Amino acid sequence: MSKDNLARIGQDDIYSRLDAAIETTVKVHADRNDLEGRFPRENLQALAAPGWTGVLNEPRFGGLGLGHGDFAEAAYRIGQQDASTGLVYVMHVGAAQTINLFGNDDQKERWLKATGGTLLGTYSTSERASGGHWWYNFSEASRDGENYVLNAEKSFTTSSGQADFYVVQTRSPGAKDQTDISFFIVDGKASGIDPGPWEALGVRANHSGPIRYGDVKVPSRDRLGAEGQGKEIIYDDVSPVYLIGLGAVWEGVARRSSQCGGRTHLELCSQGQEQKPVGLSGHPPGARRRKGACRNFAPVAQRARRQA
Ligand SMILES: Cc1cc2nc3c(=O)[nH]c(=O)nc-3n(C[C@H](O)[C@H](O)[C@H](O)COP(=O)(O)OP(=O)(O)OC[C@H]3O[C@@H](n4cnc5c(N)ncnc54)[C@H](O)[C@@H]3O)c2cc1C
Numbered sequence: 001m002s003k004d005n006l007a008r009i010g011q012d013d014i015y016s017r018l019d020a021a022i023e024t025t026v027k028v029h030a031d032r033n034d035l036e037g038r039f040p041r042e043n044l045q046a047l048a049a050p051g052w053t054g055v056l057n058e059p060r061f062g063g064l065g066l067g068h069g070d071f072a073e074a075a076y077r078i079g080q081q082d083a084s085t086g087l088v089y090v091m092h093v094g095a096a097q098t099i100n101l102f103g104n105d106d107q108k109e110r111w112l113k114a115t116g117g118t119l120l121g122t123y124s125t126s127e128r129a130s131g132g133h134w135w136y137n138f139s140e141a142s143r144d145g146e147n148y149v150l151n152a153e154k155s156f157t158t159s160s161g162q163a164d165f166y167v168v169q170t171r172s173p174g175a176k177d178q179t180d181i182s183f184f185i186v187d188g189k190a191s192g193i194d195p196g197p198w199e200a201l202g203v204r205a206n207h208s209g210p211i212r213y214g215d216v217k218v219p220s221r222d223r224l225g226a227e228g229q230g231k232e233i234i235y236d237d238v239s240p241v242y243l244i245g246l247g248a249v250w251e252g253v254a255r256r257s258s259q260c261g262g263r264t265h266l267e268l269c270s271q272g273q274e275q276k277p278v279g280l281s282g283h284p285p286g287a288r289r290r291k292g293a294c295r296n297f298a299p300v301a302q303r304a305r306r307q308a
Pocket of ligand 1: 122159
């Protein structure tokens with residue numbers, strides 16, 4: 001047997017373990033989490049067990065050492081079963097990749113490898129004043145001797161209030177302008193972190209609410225890269241992972257939606273014809289609903305009806 005074939009067998013095994021985690025855990029909890037706005041912690045643990053939360057990370061720090069294509073494939077497969085878990089997964093892989101590419105060995109040991117790779121991370125970049133122009137920041141870190149203090153209001157942060165660490169983007173102390181950016185790893189247990197509520201019509205389990213950092217102390221050992229290196233970090237890491245990952249999750253959602261007859265809850269709500277779960281009404285009359293086929297859309301439609 002050639003080396004190529006051996007590599008292929010290894011890869012198939014990695015994918016079969018991903019599929020098993022999705023099938024036995026992510027899929028099973030999707031409806032309940034969405035209905036109750038319950039954070040999918042157990043789903044991320046199930047994805048961490050076969051190493052998929054460290055998909056891009058170096059193997060010497062517990063990662064799988066795979067590429068962006070495999071990351072996109074995983075996000076796509078997760079998105080087909082649960083968009084909320086998909087978003088949490090993408091933001092986690094992005095935060096981990098920032099450390100993987102720009103962190104030092106000490107940071108990789110403490111945030112990527114510790115506890116068998118089960119620590120959950122996320123990005124915290126967006127601010128209300130700059131919105132979609134998220135490469136600009138108005139918040140600014142200040143100095144505390146050789147350490148830093150963060151005061152920032154972020155408009156959205158997936159896994160807010162739940163993450164074990166936040167990769168926070170803000171202006172460097174004494175920044176020349178809004179693009180003079182630095183990145184910090186903030187311990188989720190640090191005092192001064194105040195997550196706001198996440199009240200959304202859909203993807204209710206991903207907790208992408210606002211978050212406030214009030215006088216949060218960050219030791220210098222948790223600054224990522226050099227001061228002012230933020231622009232490079234955004235272009236080389238944050239943007240590719242964010243754009244590829246989100247695209248893959250929504251592609252997965254679209255695929256599942258097309259299996260529901262191509263009609264989403266939004267279409268049905270706008271047509272005012274919502275009287276039964278979308279998963280059922282999305283099929284031709286008389287068609288039998290494949291078990292679990294249209295999960296995630298029904299709870300959203302039910303809530304839309306209640307709020308109407
Ligand atoms: C579910 C969810 C999860 C998220 N997770 C995270 C996260 O983990 N971390 C994080 O940092 N952020 C996160 N975000 C934020 C996201 O990345 C975007 O930054 C944010 O949604 C855009 O900001 P805004 O809503 O204020 O839109 P705005 O920037 O106010 O834009 C609103 C609209 O105006 C348009 N617009 C804006 N500026 C212009 C212009 N100059 N000319 C013409 N049109 C313009 C936009 O295209 C858009 O249609 C999340 C958002 C969502 C919805």
